[in-house]
Amino acid sequence: MTARTYGQYCGLAAALDVLGERWTMLILRELALGPKRYSDLLERLPGIGTNLLAARLKALDAAGVVHRPDAAGYALTPRGEQLRPALDSLARWGWELLPDQPKAGSVRAPWAAMLMRAQMEASGGPGVAAIVDFDVGGERFWLRADAERADLRDGPAPVRADVTARCDLPTFTALATGRTDAREAIRSGALEIEGDRRLLEQLLRRFRLPARTNLSSMPGFPGRMRNL
Amino acid sequence: MTARTYGQYCGLAAALDVLGERWTMLILRELALGPKRYSDLLERLPGIGTNLLAARLKALDAAGVVHRPDAAGYALTPRGEQLRPALDSLARWGWELLPDQPKAGSVRAPWAAMLMRAQMEASGGPGVAAIVDFDVGGERFWLRADAERADLRDGPAPVRADVTARCDLPTFTALATGRTDAREAIRSGALEIEGDRRLLEQLLRRFRLPARTNLSSMPGFPGRMRNL
DNA sequence: CTGCATCCGCCTCGATACTG
């Protein structure tokens, strides 16, 4: 009954009173890619439990972070959209914790794409204006970039894209981590392009994630960490 | 035994695997103000419970976020310091959730000061270089500002400050929220200054927090929210 | 079928008591 709040007059504590419970920020991550229905969220958040998702959505609605534009479907409110810098910042910090090689089934292309978008914005912006339509192993999402900012949504692009890129998930993660580049992937046939090839190459160059210090070599590891 | 992780190859999920449990980010907030001992943390985190604090510190140590420079005392590692932008971002988002009037006992001057520092950095930087020593109701902390960034630590300034400011907590929150300004507070005697008065006035102008939309007037309020 | 609510076992949390 007595909702567990920190009761501190502090911005961080107040934010965590709303966002701090398990799964909450991950729900918002999914909704940041576009509106979704209850069952969409369930399938993208493996392990969450149906009751918990319902409870979180209700709480987020009450907090003014999420709303229901139509009867079936949840979306971020403007207040929820304002969370993006914070989620980006956390994601960039967490990126360095991830192992070099993802465990099978733990990767979703949009998650990597979100990270790359955040990274791009943090390092001076995309630099070019473009709309790119991705198909990564059948998963569709699209990016709208301008000089400083980039926006990422799932689903197919609702407008005509400048470039269309199709590849499988391993290729995409290889592109993301810089283990390969666009030119090479195209040459090997792993990446299929339609439209302005140079635009995509330009973007992917800015898209690259920073190298990670390998955690397994850190003192005190493993503690209670990762099991991807 | 099986530490509850999300198991997603996603920066945000990885960050939350380390930071997502209750109290963790608030511990880091405290350590971001400077190294502290176990009992210092206990007293600044009312309600945390001794076992939980010990467990969190152990986990954060294992994760490479916190370390113990000397036998009794915890501090952020460089990796922990890198969390500042993320904590700042969350704090700025959460600021707008706070009620205009804090409940008695729920305010700590450094929390407001942290928020002001984050706000200052986000809106173009302090603009001036200065070291300011604060004494707010007996609580000491100091700010080192340059054109773009600002650093805030608790305790008295270890170097000679350009300005020394002394006031009580209500005056400080009034300054923070813009309900009063430095000139007025000095004139009324609520704020005592030693040193370069104009420097402080300049800083405090950049220090002001944005106005908040009053939550209580929002649809769906109260849901499960604040009880400060 | 989607969108939950209910129930159940376990784990986390918070409070208190106790120890080196």
Add this chain to the structure above:
DNA sequence: CAGTATCGAGGCGGATGCAG
């Protein structure tokens, strides 16, 4: 001072039920 041990209450995860 700096934690560990213990225990009740509640949050979480999984399975199942059920209404629209």
